[in-house]
Amino acid sequence: MTNIKKRLLKEKIAKTAMQLSGITITGSLFFIVGTILYKGLPYLSWEMISQAPKGGFYIGKEGGILNAILGSLYLATFSTALATMIGIPISIFLNVYVKSGSFLERSCKLLFDVLFGIPSIVYGAIAFSIMVWMGIRASLLGGIITITLLTIPIVVRTIDELLKTIPVDLKHVTFSLGSTRWELAKVLLKYIKPGIFTAILLAFGRAIGDVAGVLLTTGFSDNLPKYIDEPAATLPLAIFFQLSSPIPEVQGRAYASALVLTFIILIIVICTHLLASRQQKHKI
Amino acid sequence: MNWRLIKDKLIQRSFGVLLAISLIVIVVILVGLGFKSLPLLRAESLGTILTESVWSPLNGSFGFLPFIMGTIWVTFISLIIAAPLCILASVYLVEYASEALRRMVLPLVNMLAAIPPVLYGVWGVLFVVPFLSDYIAPIVGAQTTGYTVFAGGIVLAVMIFPIMVSIMVEVLQTIPYELKAASLSLGATKWETIVKVILVKAKPGLIAAVVLGISRAFGETIAVLMVCGNIPQIPKSFFDAGYPLPALIANNFGEMMSIPLYDSALMFAALLLFVLIFGFNLISRLILNRLEGKS
Numbered sequence: 001m002t003n004i005k006k007r008l009l010k011e012k013i014a015k016t017a018m019q020l021s022g023i024t025i026t027g028s029l030f031f032i033v034g035t036i037l038y039k040g041l042p043y044l045s046w047e048m049i050s051q052a053p054k055g056g057f058y059i060g061k062e063g064g065i066l067n068a069i070l071g072s073l074y075l076a077t078f079s080t081a082l083a084t085m086i087g088i089p090i091s092i093f094l095n096v097y098v099k100s101g102s103f104l105e106r107s108c109k110l111l112f113d114v115l116f117g118i119p120s121i122v123y124g125a126i127a128f129s130i131m132v133w134m135g136i137r138a139s140l141l142g143g144i145i146t147i148t149l150l151t152i153p154i155v156v157r158t159i160d161e162l163l164k165t166i167p168v169d170l171k172h173v174t175f176s177l178g179s180t181r182w183e184l185a186k187v188l189l190k191y192i193k194p195g196i197f198t199a200i201l202l203a204f205g206r207a208i209g210d211v212a213g214v215l216l217t218t219g220f221s222d223n224l225p226k227y228i229d230e231p232a233a234t235l236p237l238a239i240f241f242q243l244s245s246p247i248p249e250v251q252g253r254a255y256a257s258a259l260v261l262t263f264i265i266l267i268i269v270i271c272t273h274l275l276a277s278r279q280q281k282h283k284i
Numbered sequence: 285m286n287w288r289l290i291k292d293k294l295i296q297r298s299f300g301v302l303l304a305i306s307l308i309v310i311v312v313i314l315v316g317l318g319f320k321s322l323p324l325l326r327a328e329s330l331g332t333i334l335t336e337s338v339w340s341p342l343n344g345s346f347g348f349l350p351f352i353m354g355t356i357w358v359t360f361i362s363l364i365i366a367a368p369l370c371i372l373a374s375v376y377l378v379e380y381a382s383e384a385l386r387r388m389v390l391p392l393v394n395m396l397a398a399i400p401p402v403l404y405g406v407w408g409v410l411f412v413v414p415f416l417s418d419y420i421a422p423i424v425g426a427q428t429t430g431y432t433v434f435a436g437g438i439v440l441a442v443m444i445f446p447i448m449v450s451i452m453v454e455v456l457q458t459i460p461y462e463l464k465a466a467s468l469s470l471g472a473t474k475w476e477t478i479v480k481v482i483l484v485k486a487k488p489g490l491i492a493a494v495v496l497g498i499s500r501a502f503g504e505t506i507a508v509l510m511v512c513g514n515i516p517q518i519p520k521s522f523f524d525a526g527y528p529l530p531a532l533i534a535n536n537f538g539e540m541m542s543i544p545l546y547d548s549a550l551m552f553a554a555l556l557l558f559v560l561i562f563g564f565n566l567i568s569r570l571i572l573n574r575l576e577g578k579s
Contacts (some may be wrong), residue, residue, distance in 0.1 A: 007476070010475055011473045011474060014478075015475070018373065018375060018376035018380065018385040021370075022389065025396075026389055026392050031407070032404065032407045032535045035406075036407070039406075086305075089298070089299040090303045090306060092299060093300055097299065109306070114562055114566050117561055117564075117565040118565075119497065120505070121530045121533050121557070122317075122554050123313075124513040125317075125533055125537060126316050126317060126552065128322055128481065129547075133294070149309060182288075182292045182296075184390040185295075186548065198399050205398050209399075209400025210400070211401060211505070212506055212530070212534055214504075239405075239406060243406065254406075258402075258403055258406050262399075262403060263325065266402065269391075269395045269398050276453050
């Protein structure tokens with residue numbers, strides 16, 4: 001045991017290294033948000049968030065980013081609603097109607113897990129080709145469909161995780177009272193209600209932040225979005241396009257867009273967190 | 285049959301149809317990508333496309349090597365930054381940290397996961413790129429604008445922190461207490477227990493987490509595109525600009541469709557991404573599912 005001092009020293013060094021890496025990882029969050037706050041706050045004003053850009057989004061110095069805010073909200077709201085309406089039934093089908101542990105159940109769940117990781121640029125590319133083939137131009141509708149496809153796996157996966165936490169006894173009790181499978185599904189949905197909102201928020205967060213999917217399918221526009229078959233601006237694209245502009249005012253719009261997007265994401269994260277703690281209390 | 289049973293059956297059918305539709309969409313994506321990349325594959329063999337290093341669509345040469353190497357460079361750099369940091373941090377969170385600290389840090393990590401890629405890109409442009417060109421490059425004596433594969437790697441590393449940490453923490457939590465107790469009671473220090481017992485036992489799960497991180501890094505488009513420089517060349521050092529595959533698709537799609545085979549080449553890039561990432565994800569999910577089944 002002569003080298004016990006050396007071993008303990010090693011322990012100390014390792015522990016410090018671990019603490020430092022923990023600090024680096026958590027610190028990077030504050031660093032990113034801090035950078036965006038620092039750059040964006042000076043540009044944030046009522047004019048910025050209440051007007052559409054004037055004189056072209058890339059060169060015009062006047063105006064704000066209302067077109068992008070509205071476009072993003074429409075896009076994320078509609079596609080999240082669609083993805084929820086498709087995703088929850090799929091989850092229920094896989095957990096209630098399909099025999100538990102069957103090949104169909106396992107392979108479908110695995111497939112959705114894998115789909116979750118497919119990058120949005122792939123969805124965007126294929127959606128764009130289909131739109132070209134069908135003769136549809138870039139529009140809000142194209143973006144909504146692409147983003148819906150992107151968010152369905154998120155909804156299915158999250159709901160599936162929630163359904164897994166429900167005790168099997170509840171299932172047995174419901175069946176023993178003579179309920180049909182659909183009636184069981186209603187009981188289960190009630191049980192995971194706060195969790196469903198979490199799933200919706202997660203999907204909304206992904207939908208509003210995605211660039212690669214909307215880049216090819218939604219296009220960009222200086223006008224406020226009015227029709228579903230016209231191109232619409234979105235916040236991530238407003239950031240992406242305007243950041244590279246040589247004109248400081250236009251760059252400012254990019255920073256302000258980044259700030260607004262950060263706020264939206266922070267609100268979503270905080271709501272998810274509150275809901276998650278409610279789901280904990282909700283348990284029997 | 286009574287009305288309740290009919291309703292049950294109707295709902296079963298319609299939900300089943302929804303599932304079938306979403307599965308068909310996947311097939312459509314795969315077939316569509318394959319179909320669209322056929323013209324390119326007919327014109328040149330798969331081997332030439334993947335190993336040819338000249339990208340000049342106007343002259344009809346579509347060499348994917350620069351883009352593949354660009355993707356490999358940024359992914360590799362992000363991994364050597366992120367993997368050790370994430371392993372150390374997750375071990376600390378599981379083995380050393382108090383419950384209160386863990387409850388504070390994990391939501392922050394999740395928040396990092398919620399930040400959209402484009403904001404990472406903004407951070408990269410505003411901070412990482414100037415930092416590299418003004419401070420790091422002069423130290424090693426390199427001349428660069430900062431728009432390099434190194435910048436892409438750093439931004440990607442931060443982006444894959446959350447997925448790696450959350451999975452690694454889950455994996456490490458499944459290690460049975462008895463194993464650690466046995467090692468500690470034999471007089472090993474905590475660090476020795478970690479290196480020789482916990483990490484060994486957790487290896488498959490950790491590898492799965494890293495593979496998931498790789499596939500995330502592979503497909504990331506915008507954040508990398510914003511900081512990587514986008515020059516179709518094979519990067520030779522950390523301070524060379526690169527041009528990853530997803531950036532190629534995002535930058536060129538919809539333009540210059542009149543050049544023969546160009547859109548076919550871009551679809552081939554998308555197909556390549558889809559297949560690679562699908563494979564990576566499948567492998568790591570299978571490992572993780574097996575681990576979950578065991579515990």
